[in-house]
Amino acid sequence: MTDKPRRNPKQARAQATVDAILAATFQLLEAEGATKLTTNRIAERAGVSIGTLYQYFEDRDDILAAMGERQAEAVRQKVTEIVLASPEQDSIRTIIQAIMSGIEGSPETRIVLMDALFKARGESVLSQHHIAFMSSISDRSELSFALGRESAFVLTHAVVCLLRASAAEPELELDPKALEDELVLLIESYLAGLAARSARMAG
Structure with a gap:
């Protein structure tokens, strides 16, 4: 060096x-x-x-972090294009699809790049996904409640951390399409639960 x-x-x-x-x-x-x-x-x-x-x-880690940053930037750009081009579509699903397809390579490669990116940039990585999710759902008419800091944390971190876990456990042989459906269900169900709780508290 x-x-x-x-x-x-x-x-x-x-x-x-x-x-x-x-x-x-x-x-x-x-x-x-x-x-x-x-x-x-x-x-x-x-x-x-x-x-x-x-x-x-x-050094080697610097190269890996640069690769991770480049792929993360590609994800953010893709998310932005999706939201701006088709805001009327199912934004939750399109955001999840963008995140799932954003990191290239085998599960082993994805883990190496994600680890390097987290090591280099820490929580700012998740913050970018947080911003993307909040932007995608901010104009949804069914959201008649304000998202608290903790609720927003659950929404953004759940998807990213679960996707990282799926990459770290290839032996489970998870089907990407089925996993996508489950993540969409998870987020939409959580949003519905938040809305129901907000209505109970208002009543």
Whole structure:
């Protein structure tokens, strides 16, 4: 590892180098897993020198975190496009679909990237999903009650944490479509429960 400041990939050639490093890392994760992943192997697969790699990334974990951040950003962009393009549709389902499809790779790869992202950015990762969920349901006419901080926490964290658990337990062989249906049911049922509680308290 080097103490030199990392370069900001503003130019097209530099961005292409970063893209090659991230692509090589993904390929190695998919083929061999995280245990054999080293910066030397990444540099070799990407076709760059180890010195060039360290100009952009501090270490292996920094590369993994960058991959996780890139995929998280893709999820946020997809969620935004869905909500803006089709606000009248089932926003809960489309948000869940976007989150489920946002992290690429095998279950093992997804866990590695998610762990790296959580390690690098902490709770801000879940906060982004929180904002997406709140935006998607804010204009729903059936929500005649205000979501408290704790209720909003349950709504956003339940989905993300359950999806992480499903990736961490591939031996359960969960069907993605069936899991999607269950997550939609979970969130919609919880929203209905909140509405019913609010009505009882108002009465």
